[in-house]
Amino acid sequence: MINYEEFKQKVQNEFKNYLGEEYKDAEIFIREVTKVNMQVDQMSLLNLPGNDFTSPSISLQSIFENYEKTGDFEGVMEALSETFQEAIEGFEKSPLNNGLDFSNVDKNIIFTLVNAEQNKELLENVPHRKFEDLAIIYRWNVGVDSNGLYTNIVTNEFAEKIGKSEEELYRLAKENTNRIFPSEVRNMAEVISEIIFGEDGELLPEDEEFRNMMTETPDDKSMYVITNKSKLFGAAAMLYEENLYDLSQQLDSDLYILPSSTHEVIAISDKFGDANELADMVYEINMDQVELSDRLSNQVYHYDKDARTLRLATNKFERTISDDIKEKVPEIEEGKAR
Structure with missing residues:
Protein backbone atom coordinates (compact mmCIF):
# COMPACT_ATOMS: atom_id res chain seq x y z
CA MET A 1 0.00 0.00 0.00
CA ILE A 2 1.10 3.57 -0.63
CA ASN A 3 1.30 6.30 2.00
CA TYR A 4 -0.89 9.40 2.11
CA GLU A 5 1.39 11.71 0.13
CA GLU A 6 1.80 9.09 -2.57
CA PHE A 7 -1.96 8.53 -2.57
CA LYS A 8 -2.62 12.25 -2.98
CA GLN A 9 -0.29 12.48 -5.96
CA LYS A 10 -1.80 9.37 -7.55
CA VAL A 11 -5.29 10.82 -7.19
CA GLN A 12 -4.13 14.08 -8.74
CA ASN A 13 -2.67 12.21 -11.71
CA GLU A 14 -5.27 9.51 -12.30
CA PHE A 15 -8.71 10.45 -10.95
CA LYS A 16 -9.90 11.99 -14.24
CA ASN A 17 -9.64 8.53 -15.79
CA TYR A 18 -12.58 7.46 -13.63
CA LEU A 19 -14.85 10.36 -14.64
CA GLY A 20 -17.19 10.32 -17.60
CA GLU A 21 -16.33 11.80 -20.97
CA GLU A 22 -18.48 14.86 -20.22
CA TYR A 23 -15.96 15.86 -17.55
CA LYS A 24 -12.85 15.55 -19.76
CA ASP A 25 -12.12 19.28 -19.36
CA ALA A 26 -12.57 19.32 -15.58
CA GLU A 27 -9.58 20.13 -13.41
CA ILE A 28 -8.65 18.39 -10.16
CA PHE A 29 -7.72 20.91 -7.52
CA ILE A 30 -6.36 19.92 -4.09
CA ARG A 31 -5.64 22.54 -1.46
CA GLU A 32 -5.29 22.68 2.30
CA VAL A 33 -8.36 24.21 3.91
CA THR A 34 -8.91 25.31 7.51
CA LYS A 35 -12.06 23.67 8.84
CA VAL A 36 -13.50 23.70 12.35
CA ASN A 37 -11.06 21.80 14.60
CA MET A 38 -8.77 20.66 11.76
CA GLN A 39 -6.84 21.25 8.56
CA VAL A 40 -7.90 19.11 5.62
CA ASP A 41 -6.77 18.58 2.05
CA GLN A 42 -9.90 19.46 0.12
CA MET A 43 -10.32 18.03 -3.36
CA SER A 44 -12.50 19.91 -5.84
CA LEU A 45 -13.46 19.65 -9.48
CA LEU A 46 -13.21 22.88 -11.46
CA ASN A 47 -14.39 23.87 -14.95
CA LEU A 48 -17.47 21.68 -14.79
CA PRO A 49 -19.83 21.91 -17.78
CA GLY A 50 -22.77 24.21 -17.05
CA ASN A 51 -21.69 24.81 -13.46
CA ASP A 52 -19.89 28.12 -13.12
CA PHE A 53 -20.79 28.97 -9.51
CA THR A 54 -20.14 25.86 -7.45
CA SER A 55 -17.67 23.02 -7.18
CA PRO A 56 -18.13 19.71 -5.34
CA SER A 57 -15.48 19.23 -2.68
CA ILE A 58 -14.48 16.35 -0.45
CA SER A 59 -11.84 15.70 2.19
CA LEU A 60 -9.01 13.70 0.65
CA GLN A 61 -8.08 12.33 4.09
CA SER A 62 -11.47 10.63 4.34
CA ILE A 63 -10.94 9.02 0.93
CA PHE A 64 -7.51 7.82 2.02
CA GLU A 65 -9.08 6.20 5.09
CA ASN A 66 -11.31 4.17 2.77
CA TYR A 67 -8.25 3.16 0.76
CA GLU A 68 -6.40 2.09 3.94
CA LYS A 69 -9.31 -0.19 4.87
CA THR A 70 -9.49 -1.93 1.49
CA GLY A 71 -6.17 -1.42 -0.30
CA ASP A 72 -8.27 -1.18 -3.48
CA PHE A 73 -7.28 2.08 -5.17
CA GLU A 74 -9.39 1.44 -8.26
CA GLY A 75 -12.49 0.60 -6.22
CA VAL A 76 -12.06 3.71 -4.08
CA MET A 77 -11.68 5.89 -7.18
CA GLU A 78 -14.78 4.41 -8.79
CA ALA A 79 -16.79 5.09 -5.63
CA LEU A 80 -15.37 8.62 -5.47
CA SER A 81 -16.37 9.21 -9.10
CA GLU A 82 -19.95 8.21 -8.29
CA THR A 83 -19.95 10.51 -5.25
CA PHE A 84 -18.78 13.48 -7.30
CA GLN A 85 -21.26 12.85 -10.09
CA GLU A 86 -24.15 12.62 -7.60
CA ALA A 87 -22.96 15.89 -6.03
CA ILE A 88 -22.80 17.59 -9.42
CA GLU A 89 -26.37 16.50 -10.19
CA GLY A 90 -27.49 17.70 -6.75
CA PHE A 91 -26.09 21.18 -7.42
CA GLU A 92 -28.69 21.67 -10.16
CA LYS A 93 -31.32 21.99 -7.42
CA SER A 94 -29.04 23.67 -4.93
CA PRO A 95 -29.66 27.26 -3.74
CA LEU A 96 -26.05 27.88 -4.78
CA ASN A 97 -26.57 26.91 -8.40
CA ASN A 98 -27.47 30.37 -9.69
CA GLY A 99 -24.98 32.27 -7.56
CA LEU A 100 -25.43 33.77 -4.13
CA ASP A 101 -28.21 36.20 -3.28
CA PHE A 102 -26.87 38.84 -0.89
CA SER A 103 -30.16 40.73 -0.57
CA ASN A 104 -31.30 38.83 2.53
CA VAL A 105 -27.95 38.22 4.19
CA ASP A 106 -28.83 40.30 7.29
CA LYS A 107 -31.72 37.97 8.11
CA ASN A 108 -29.60 34.86 7.76
CA HIS A 128 -15.43 36.23 16.48
CA ARG A 129 -15.75 36.88 20.18
CA LYS A 130 -14.40 34.77 23.02
CA PHE A 131 -16.70 33.00 25.46
CA GLU A 132 -14.73 31.26 28.21
CA ASP A 133 -12.61 28.63 26.37
CA LEU A 134 -14.86 28.86 23.31
CA ALA A 135 -15.32 31.31 20.48
CA ILE A 136 -18.52 32.54 18.88
CA ILE A 137 -18.18 32.59 15.09
CA TYR A 138 -20.72 33.53 12.44
CA ARG A 139 -22.23 31.66 9.52
CA TRP A 140 -24.36 32.76 6.63
CA ASN A 141 -27.34 30.43 6.34
CA VAL A 142 -27.50 30.29 2.53
CA GLY A 143 -30.44 27.91 2.21
CA VAL A 144 -31.74 24.38 2.52
CA ASP A 145 -32.87 21.73 0.06
CA SER A 146 -33.31 17.95 -0.07
CA ASN A 147 -29.55 17.51 0.19
CA GLY A 148 -29.30 19.43 3.45
CA LEU A 149 -28.36 22.80 4.88
CA TYR A 150 -25.91 25.17 3.18
CA THR A 151 -23.95 27.55 5.40
CA ASN A 152 -20.76 29.54 4.88
CA ILE A 153 -18.47 30.68 7.68
CA VAL A 154 -18.29 34.49 7.69
CA THR A 155 -14.66 35.45 7.07
CA ASN A 156 -13.09 38.85 7.65
CA GLU A 157 -13.14 39.34 3.88
CA PHE A 158 -16.86 38.52 3.63
CA ALA A 159 -17.74 40.71 6.63
CA GLU A 160 -15.97 43.61 4.95
CA LYS A 161 -17.79 42.88 1.68
CA ILE A 162 -21.21 43.13 3.36
CA GLY A 163 -20.09 46.02 5.56
CA LYS A 164 -20.61 44.39 8.96
CA SER A 165 -18.51 44.79 12.10
CA GLU A 166 -18.24 41.97 14.61
CA GLU A 167 -20.65 43.83 16.90
CA GLU A 168 -23.21 44.08 14.10
CA LEU A 169 -22.76 40.41 13.21
CA TYR A 170 -23.35 39.43 16.85
CA ARG A 171 -26.49 41.55 17.08
CA LEU A 172 -27.90 40.04 13.87
CA ALA A 173 -26.94 36.50 14.85
CA LYS A 174 -28.51 36.78 18.28
CA GLU A 175 -31.80 37.80 16.65
CA ASN A 176 -31.62 35.27 13.82
CA THR A 177 -30.23 32.07 15.33
CA ASN A 178 -33.10 31.32 17.68
CA ARG A 179 -35.61 32.26 14.96
CA ILE A 180 -34.08 30.10 12.24
CA PHE A 181 -33.04 27.29 14.58
CA PRO A 182 -35.40 27.46 17.61
CA SER A 183 -33.70 26.16 20.73
CA GLU A 184 -35.15 23.41 22.87
CA VAL A 185 -34.45 21.90 26.27
CA ARG A 186 -35.61 18.32 26.74
CA ASN A 187 -35.24 15.61 29.32
CA MET A 188 -32.79 13.07 27.93
CA ALA A 189 -34.99 10.19 29.03
CA GLU A 190 -37.76 11.54 26.80
CA VAL A 191 -35.35 11.92 23.88
CA ILE A 192 -34.12 8.34 24.28
CA SER A 193 -37.70 7.09 24.67
CA GLU A 194 -38.66 8.69 21.36
CA ILE A 195 -35.66 7.12 19.65
CA ILE A 196 -36.63 3.67 20.95
CA PHE A 197 -40.40 3.81 20.70
CA GLY A 198 -41.12 6.63 18.26
CA GLU A 199 -43.13 9.76 19.00
CA ASP A 200 -46.70 8.63 18.46
CA GLY A 201 -46.78 4.88 17.99
CA GLU A 202 -48.94 2.64 20.19
CA LEU A 203 -46.98 0.65 22.73
CA LEU A 204 -47.33 -2.83 24.09
CA PRO A 205 -48.02 -2.90 27.86
CA GLU A 206 -44.49 -4.04 28.63
CA ASP A 207 -43.08 -1.25 26.45
CA GLU A 208 -45.28 1.31 28.18
CA GLU A 209 -44.03 0.09 31.56
CA PHE A 210 -40.40 0.34 30.42
CA ARG A 211 -40.90 3.85 29.01
CA ASN A 212 -42.57 5.01 32.22
CA MET A 213 -39.67 3.61 34.24
CA MET A 214 -37.21 5.51 32.00
CA THR A 215 -38.98 8.82 32.53
CA GLU A 216 -39.57 8.51 36.28
CA THR A 217 -36.10 9.77 37.24
CA PRO A 218 -36.41 12.78 39.60
CA ASP A 219 -35.68 16.12 37.93
CA ASP A 220 -32.55 16.80 39.96
CA LYS A 221 -31.13 13.43 38.88
CA SER A 222 -32.02 13.84 35.21
CA MET A 223 -29.96 15.01 32.26
CA TYR A 224 -31.33 17.62 29.86
CA VAL A 225 -30.37 18.04 26.23
CA ILE A 226 -29.98 21.66 25.12
CA THR A 227 -29.92 22.00 21.34
CA ASN A 228 -32.14 23.30 18.55
CA LYS A 229 -34.90 21.68 16.53
CA SER A 230 -32.60 21.01 13.56
CA LYS A 231 -29.93 19.39 15.80
CA LEU A 232 -27.28 21.34 13.85
CA PHE A 233 -24.90 23.74 15.63
CA GLY A 234 -27.21 23.30 18.63
CA ALA A 235 -24.58 23.96 21.31
CA ALA A 236 -25.09 27.65 20.56
CA ALA A 237 -28.49 27.34 22.27
CA MET A 238 -26.68 27.68 25.61
CA LEU A 239 -25.89 31.27 24.65
CA TYR A 240 -29.57 32.04 25.22
CA GLU A 241 -29.37 32.47 28.97
CA GLU A 242 -33.12 32.20 29.46
CA ASN A 243 -32.88 28.50 28.53
CA LEU A 244 -30.52 27.93 31.45
CA TYR A 245 -32.47 30.16 33.81
CA ASP A 246 -35.79 28.42 33.19
CA LEU A 247 -34.23 24.99 33.70
CA SER A 248 -32.43 26.08 36.87
CA GLN A 249 -35.73 27.32 38.26
CA GLN A 250 -37.39 24.03 37.39
CA LEU A 251 -34.64 22.10 39.20
CA ASP A 252 -34.24 24.72 41.95
CA SER A 253 -30.47 24.49 41.64
CA ASP A 254 -27.48 25.80 39.76
CA LEU A 255 -26.47 23.84 36.68
CA TYR A 256 -23.47 22.09 35.24
CA ILE A 257 -23.23 22.24 31.46
CA LEU A 258 -21.44 19.37 29.70
CA PRO A 259 -20.41 20.09 26.07
CA SER A 260 -21.23 16.82 24.32
CA SER A 261 -20.61 18.24 20.81
CA THR A 262 -20.95 21.36 18.68
CA HIS A 263 -24.54 20.24 18.10
CA GLU A 264 -25.77 19.89 21.69
CA VAL A 265 -24.83 20.29 25.33
CA ILE A 266 -26.09 18.44 28.39
CA ALA A 267 -27.38 20.26 31.48
CA ILE A 268 -27.66 18.71 34.93
CA SER A 269 -28.22 19.94 38.46
CA ASP A 270 -24.94 20.93 40.13
CA LYS A 271 -25.96 18.52 42.90
CA PHE A 272 -25.39 15.71 40.39
CA GLY A 273 -21.66 15.31 41.05
CA ASP A 274 -18.19 16.83 41.16
CA ALA A 275 -17.29 19.12 38.25
CA ASN A 276 -13.80 17.61 37.79
CA GLU A 277 -15.16 14.07 37.70
CA LEU A 278 -17.76 15.17 35.17
CA ALA A 279 -14.97 16.76 33.07
CA ASP A 280 -13.12 13.43 33.09
CA MET A 281 -16.28 11.82 31.72
CA VAL A 282 -16.67 14.51 29.04
CA TYR A 283 -13.05 14.02 27.99
CA GLU A 284 -13.35 10.27 27.67
CA ILE A 285 -16.54 10.51 25.63
CA ASN A 286 -15.03 13.19 23.38
CA MET A 287 -11.99 11.08 22.60
CA ASP A 288 -13.78 7.75 22.19
CA GLN A 289 -17.15 8.62 20.71
CA VAL A 290 -17.20 12.10 19.13
CA GLU A 291 -15.69 12.89 15.73
CA LEU A 292 -12.95 15.52 15.94
CA SER A 293 -14.94 17.85 13.67
CA ASP A 294 -17.82 17.83 16.21
CA ARG A 295 -15.86 18.23 19.47
CA LEU A 296 -16.46 21.43 21.40
CA SER A 297 -14.65 21.35 24.74
CA ASN A 298 -13.28 19.14 27.51
CA GLN A 299 -14.38 21.57 30.19
CA VAL A 300 -17.51 21.71 32.33
CA TYR A 301 -19.38 25.00 32.84
CA HIS A 302 -21.33 26.23 35.85
CA TYR A 303 -24.53 28.26 35.60
CA ASP A 304 -25.31 30.38 38.67
CA LYS A 305 -29.09 30.81 38.80
CA ASP A 306 -28.92 33.80 41.16
CA ALA A 307 -26.20 35.73 39.33
CA ARG A 308 -27.52 34.37 36.00
CA THR A 309 -24.00 33.81 34.73
CA LEU A 310 -22.32 30.92 32.88
CA ARG A 311 -18.65 30.38 33.68
CA LEU A 312 -16.02 27.65 33.50
CA ALA A 313 -16.20 25.21 36.41
CA THR A 314 -13.02 23.29 35.54
CA ASN A 315 -9.47 23.95 34.43
CA LYS A 316 -8.47 20.99 32.25
CA PHE A 317 -6.51 22.94 29.66
CA GLU A 318 -3.71 20.37 29.52
CA ARG A 319 -6.18 18.23 27.57
CA THR A 320 -6.81 19.39 24.03
CA ILE A 321 -9.83 18.16 22.12
CA SER A 322 -7.52 16.29 19.74
CA ASP A 323 -5.66 14.36 22.46
CA ASP A 324 -5.42 10.58 22.47
CA ILE A 325 -7.55 9.48 25.42
CA LYS A 326 -5.72 6.18 25.87
CA GLU A 327 -2.47 8.00 26.61
CA LYS A 328 -3.92 10.69 28.84
CA VAL A 329 -6.78 9.46 31.00
CA PRO A 330 -7.21 6.32 33.11
CA GLU A 331 -10.32 4.17 32.88
CA ILE A 332 -13.39 5.91 34.29
CA GLU A 333 -15.91 4.08 36.40
CA GLU A 334 -18.45 2.25 34.24
CA GLY A 335 -21.88 3.81 34.27
CA LYS A 336 -20.86 7.47 34.30
CA ALA A 337 -20.76 7.92 30.55
CA ARG A 338 -23.80 8.68 28.50
Missing part, protein backbone atom coordinates in the same frame (compact mmCIF):
# COMPACT_ATOMS: atom_id res chain seq x y z
CA ILE A 109 -26.47 35.50 9.83
CA ILE A 110 -26.33 32.98 12.69
CA PHE A 111 -23.74 32.14 15.34
CA THR A 112 -22.13 28.86 16.32
CA LEU A 113 -19.60 27.82 18.95
CA VAL A 114 -16.12 26.37 18.40
CA ASN A 115 -13.19 25.54 20.65
CA ALA A 116 -10.93 28.60 20.74
CA GLU A 117 -7.58 26.85 21.28
CA GLN A 118 -8.16 24.20 18.63
CA ASN A 119 -9.22 26.83 16.09
CA LYS A 120 -6.56 29.52 16.58
CA GLU A 121 -5.69 29.59 12.90
CA LEU A 122 -9.32 29.75 11.82
CA LEU A 123 -10.01 32.60 14.25
CA GLU A 124 -7.27 34.71 12.69
CA ASN A 125 -9.42 35.00 9.58
CA VAL A 126 -12.97 35.23 10.91
CA PRO A 127 -14.84 37.77 13.06
